Amino acid sequence: xxxxxxxxxxxxxxxxxxxxxxxxxxxxxxxxxxxxxxxxxxxxxxxxxxxxxxxxxxxxxxxxxxxxxxxxxxxxxxxxxxxxxxxxxxxxxxxxxxxxxxxxxxxxxxxxxxxxxxxxxxxxxxxxxxxxxxxxxxxxxxxxxxxxxxxxxxxxxxxxxxxxxxxxxxxxxxxxxxxxxxxxxxxxxxxxxxxxxxxxxxxxxxxxxxxxxxxxxxxxxxxxxxxxxxxxxxxxxxxxxxxxxxxxxxxxxxxxxxxxxxxxxxxxxxxxxxxxxxxxxxxxxxx
Amino acid sequence: xxxxxxxxxxxxxxxxxxxxxxxxxxxxxxxxxxxxxxxxxxxxxxxxxxxxxxxxxxxxxxxxxxxxxxxxxxxxxxxxxxxxxxxxxxxxxxxxxxxxxxxxxxxxxxxxxxxxxxxxxxxxxxxxxxxxxxxxxxxxxxxxxxxxxxxxxxxxxxxxxxxxxxxxxxxxxxxxxxxxxxxxxxxxxxxxxxxxxxxxxxxxxxxxxxxxxxxxxxxxxxxxxxxxxxxxxxxxxxxxxxxxxxxxxxxxxxxxxxxxxxx
Numbered sequence: 001x002x003x004x005x006x007x008x009x010x011x012x013x014x015x016x017x018x019x020x021x022x023x024x025x026x027x028x029x030x031x032x033x034x035x036x037x038x039x040x041x042x043x044x045x046x047x048x049x050x051x052x053x054x055x056x057x058x059x060x061x062x063x064x065x066x067x068x069x070x071x072x073x074x075x076x077x078x079x080x081x082x083x084x085x086x087x088x089x090x091x092x093x094x095x096x097x098x099x100x101x102x103x104x105x106x107x108x109x110x111x112x113x114x115x116x117x118x119x120x121x122x123x124x125x126x127x128x129x130x131x132x133x134x135x136x137x138x139x140x141x142x143x144x145x146x147x148x149x150x151x152x153x154x155x156x157x158x159x160x161x162x163x164x165x166x167x168x169x170x171x172x173x174x175x176x177x178x179x180x181x182x183x184x185x186x187x188x189x190x191x192x193x194x195x196x197x198x199x200x201x202x203x204x205x206x207x208x209x210x211x212x213x214x215x216x217x218x219x220x221x222x223x224x225x226x227x228x229x230x231x232x233x234x235x236x237x238x239x240x241x242x243x244x245x246x247x248x249x250x251x252x253x254x255x256x257x258x259x260x261x262x263x264x265x266x267x268x269x270x271x272x273x274x275x276x277x278x279x280x281x282x283x284x285x286x287x
Numbered sequence: 288x289x290x291x292x293x294x295x296x297x298x299x300x301x302x303x304x305x306x307x308x309x310x311x312x313x314x315x316x317x318x319x320x321x322x323x324x325x326x327x328x329x330x331x332x333x334x335x336x337x338x339x340x341x342x343x344x345x346x347x348x349x350x351x352x353x354x355x356x357x358x359x360x361x362x363x364x365x366x367x368x369x370x371x372x373x374x375x376x377x378x379x380x381x382x383x384x385x386x387x388x389x390x391x392x393x394x395x396x397x398x399x400x401x402x403x404x405x406x407x408x409x410x411x412x413x414x415x416x417x418x419x420x421x422x423x424x425x426x427x428x429x430x431x432x433x434x435x436x437x438x439x440x441x442x443x444x445x446x447x448x449x450x451x452x453x454x455x456x457x458x459x460x461x462x463x464x465x466x467x468x469x470x471x472x473x474x475x476x477x478x479x480x481x482x483x484x485x486x487x488x489x490x491x492x493x494x495x496x497x498x499x500x501x502x503x504x505x506x507x508x509x510x511x512x513x514x515x516x517x518x519x520x521x522x523x524x525x526x527x528x529x530x531x532x533x534x535x536x537x538x539x540x541x542x543x544x545x546x547x548x549x550x
Contacts, residue, residue, distance in 0.1 A: 006380065013376035014388060016369040017432065021391055024425050028410035029398075035409060088298040089305035106546035107537045108306050114533035115313065116490025118507040119526040122514055123312025126319055126523075133315050163312065166305070195294060224399025227492050231514060241401045248405055249497075258409070261402040268399055 036258035046255060054259030064260070070238035074157060074229075075222045081162045082218050083211070086169035091203075093170070094177040109167050109174075117164055121228040124160040125151060128232065157229045157237060164228050165221055169214040176210025177203075208282045216275025220268050240264055313530050320523035338524040348509065348521060355489055355506040358420070362427040362488040367481050369428070370435025371473065377436070378443040396433040400493035403429070408497045418500020426498050427488045434487060435480040442476025475544050482536055490529065 036055075038048045058064050093109065096102040112120055127133050128150040135147040150156050180203065188198040204211075226241035235246050244264065248257030323335030342348050377389050395403060407426050408417060416422035450472065454464040470477075492507040499508055506525065513519045540546060 007382065010376050010380050010382050013372040017373035017392055017436070018388070020369060020425075020428055020432065021395070024407065024410075024429050025395055025398075025403075026391075028406040031410050031413075032402075032406040085301065085305045085308070089302040092299060092302040103541060103546060105306065107541070108309050110540070110546055111533045111537050112309060112313075114486050114536050115529050116492065116507045116510075118490070118492045118510050118514075119316065119529045120312060122510060122522060122526060123316045125514060126315050127312055133319075163308065166309065220397070220399075224401055226401045227496070227511070231511065241399065244401050244405065248408075254409060257405055261399075261405055264399050265402050268397070272397060 032258045033262060035255050036262050038255045038258075040253050040255050044252075054256045055263070057256060058259060058263055064243065066238045067240045067243040070154075071223060071240035074154075074161065074239060075219055077158050078161045078165060078222045079215060079218050081158070082166050082169040083215065085162070086166055086214065087173055087211070090170040090173040091177060094174050095182075106174075109170050112164070113167050117227050118231070120164055121160055121231040124156065124163065124228075124232050128156050128159075152233050154233070154237070156232045157239070160228050160232045161222060161225055164225070165218050168217045168221060172214040172217065173207060173210040176207040176213075180206045209279060212275060212279045212282050216271060216279075219271050219275075223264060223268050223271070316523055316526045317530055319520075320527040322520075322523070324520075338521050342521045342524045345521065347504075348506075348525065351504050351506045351509040354420075354503065358423055358427065358505060359485050359489045361424050362431060363481055363485045365424075366428055366431040366435045366484040366488075367439075367477060370432055370480060370484075371439045371477060373432075374436045374439040374443055374476075375469075378440050379448070392436050393433050395429050404494040404497035407494060411498055417498055418503055420503055422498050423495060423503055423505070426494045427491055430491060430494055431484040431487050434483045438480040438483060439473060439476040442473045446472050479540065479544055482540060486533075486536065 034048070035046075037050045037052070038046050039051050039053045040046050089109075093102065093105040096105055125132070129135070130147040130149065130151070132151075134150070135144070138144045139147065184202055184206070185198050188202045189195070193201065224241050226239075226245055229237050229239055229242055230245065235242060235250065240260070241264065244257055244260045247253050247260060320338055321334050321336070322332060323337060324332040373388075373392055377385065377392070407422075407429075411417045411422050411426075416425070446469070451464050451468055454468045455461070459467065490507055491505075492511060495505055495508055496511065499505060504512070510522050510525060513522055537546070
């Protein structure tokens with residue numbers, strides 16, 4: 001129990017953050033939820049009538065099912081690629097021999113986090129455009145006659161999203177590998193385990209907390225990513241977050257956009273809760 | 288032994304490819320910024336600094352650059368002060384509702400950015416804040432706060448309360464203790480928090496795209512508009528500035544707390 005003067009100190013320290021977040025996070029979110037229960041009629045008038053019509057629209061309209069399916073496909077592809085590419089890359093970063101090469105590799109992984117997502121996504125426009133670097137190279141080498149259309153495709157969204165989110169997979173895995181004592185791997189090998197056995201039975205299980213943390217972060221971020229797909233593939237790409245953007249800003253149907261927002265939020269929270277649970281199980285079995 | 292050779296080599300080749308993949312779009316943009324051709328062209332025509340000159344002389348890019356600097360200069364210290372106070376309370380004291388408070392402070396990080404942006408757009412349009420600098424400052428504060436709280440919290444964890452008690456036993460007032468003992472000891476977390484807050488605010492687009500207006504076109508927003516609607520090769524030069532800035536900050540962060548510990 002804390003005394004009265006202490007309580008005043010705590011309240012004072014937290015007050016600025018609480019005021020900011022209540023006014024510009026909690027109330028706006030609550031307001032958006034209220035709006036999701038309103039509905040817009042054919043004359044574009046908004047009725048605050050506590051109806052579930054927007055949620056019903058989401059549940060029954062095949063247009064939205066296509067968006068959900070697109071987001072699920074993107075999430076599965078991006079997460080799988082981030083894991084497959086990120087794990088070995090994180091491993092070689094942590095186990096790099098010299099301090100210098102370790103620092104350089106960390107810099108390559110951390111620096112994208114310090115560069116605006118718009119710049120990183122724009123880099124993919126330069127690479128993938130019809131008059132971009134990849135098509136230019138292939139054309140000048142005479143390997144193709146006409147530019148291959150890459151920008152605007154689902155594949156370009158996958159590639160650019162993997163690029164933006166890969167550090168979020170690699171850093172938790174790297175920190176898990178770092179706390180893993182290399183002696184354990186050597187012990188396994190000196191007891192006769194092959195390198196594969198050592199990896200599957202020692203290294204991977206002990207780095208599972210990092211894998212679970214990175215995976216859940218990448219899933220949650222992929223579900224909500226919209227700037228990168230918008231830039232490389234435009235506002236009509238069937239993805240959930242892009243659909244929210246389109247419905248709200250192009251069709252100006254705020255109540256429907258609000259309802260879709262809460263469906264996305266629910267999915268995201270579900271993933272995070274499942275991951276937190278899994279993380280506890282994994283950590284329990286490691287300890 | 289043959290198996291070990293192929294497995295290890297394949298893993299190594301894959302990691303090299305991953306690092307090339309991470310660098311490729313950034314390198315390409317930097318190289319393109321020195322290309323003399325006046326549209327996106329590859330292979331490059333010749334070396335030229337004309338896009339940097341164009342950028343320097345352009346009024347619209349200059350306006351956006353100044354706006355983004357101003358925004359960052361206001362948001363960073365505010366996010367840092369609010370975040371440091373909250374981090375200190377959350378780590379140092381136990382009180383009823385502490386878990387809820389910690390969740391609240393971190394919540395903007397969990398919220399999908401499109402949802403946060405639309406919530407703020409809807410709310411701020413009622414208050415007449417859409418398209419205003421005040422609106423952008425408030426939006427950026429909500430986005431940056433979790434980062435300053437998290438980074439400063441690490442330093443508060445490492446701070447030995449005995450040092451503060453010792454200062455008070457030696458006659459320092461609570462305020463003196465805070466200024467002369469607590470704050471200096473929290474410096475690594477505060478500097479890292481400031482760097483992250485500044486970087487995020489300077490490059491923020493997910494929320495900005497929804498709540499900014501024609502008179503508050505930040506630098507990232509102008510890059511977005513010009514990529515989407517009317518291409519301007521000066522984008523490459525602007526992007527290169529972002530890349531160089533990141534390189535400088537990477538070195539600062541490495542000196543300060545070590546890159547290995549950021550992860």
